[in-house]
Amino acid sequence: MSEQNVSAVERALMILDAFTDQDADLSLKDLSERTGMYKSTLSRLAGTLESRGFLMISGRGRYRLGPALWRLGSIYRRSFRMDDIVRPHLAALVEESGETASFYVPEGSNRLCLFRENSSRSLRHHLEEGAILPTDRGAAGHVIRAWGNGIDDRALEVLQAGFAQSDGERDPDISAIAVPVLDRHKQMLGVLTLSGPASRFTSEVRLKALALLQSHALDCGRSLSA
Template structure:
């Protein structure tokens, strides 16, 4: 099971299809092992091998991803707020949740500008650096991760932390009982993230988070 998951984890937004050799290099598995695992993964719809011999993620993962996102029951309220954030700031707006030792971009609306911070929904990113990562850690369940400065200010800013050309600002979104639901963020090229934009983005984020908290249903048990 672990080796099969390692195989699936080789794919990302920049590598939507991979050759057998690429899978072997990324996973560290023998080609014979990969072919054996691929047979089972294809049978259950988790992997597809095209006529060109390249492997792609299968439709079963889309179904599972849809179920994962549906479990949060937030899309109908979050997507309109992301649009408002983009309209008010001109930059990309995102909603992140923590999943183990990573953060997942659950919902996203990209900036209409040609030069922008682009990321696909479902992308997994590290919890090291990045405004949304700081918020998820600071307001999460583990006191050891709490950043007093972020908790006191109620937001986090990153200027080139994860990517030297990208800046972002994020705020927490809480549910009933002040339980953290995720991080709402605005991000864009560092060259455009001057103090005026940061001030405008923070005000827009705080207003959006307040509206979301007023409409967010209790988390599923």
């Protein structure tokens, strides 16, 4: 990103920071006084922020914070709540199964590893939180597609079974099993997954771990829906 673009971002953030609890709506003159920017610059930046939902403009020509900030704030608050609820389940799954436990959420057409608890074993499936992976490969990806917009035979099969397995689909040495975490309305909140080396985490071992995974997914979904 060029210095010019960085400067534009900083100025846009200054505009958003100008609003307070006491001053929920501001005129262009108010914004100019608080940010030290020319009205022409403010008008251009405010127009961009408005087009993206970060600002709203009233019929009186006064600006207010827009709905995009509410959406981001909701994600921010929810992520902390999810963290407190999901991480203990991941830790318990690792302790009870010996394999790596993860919590994935949809991210556009991909999936995001939101939370992760790696196995303590020296031979393990290691992945960093924040990793973006495809949904056409891997157990968690198949679950996300099945409970999202997947309509192929594999998605229908996963929906009927209530879980998905993968063996060397994304990484030839890794196997996994995944189940959806659903809210009280049966809407998907995320996916709980156990993964490990294919040589150890065989189909037989994965199926033995299924009940454990489903139990944690049920408790996790209830807590997140409370």
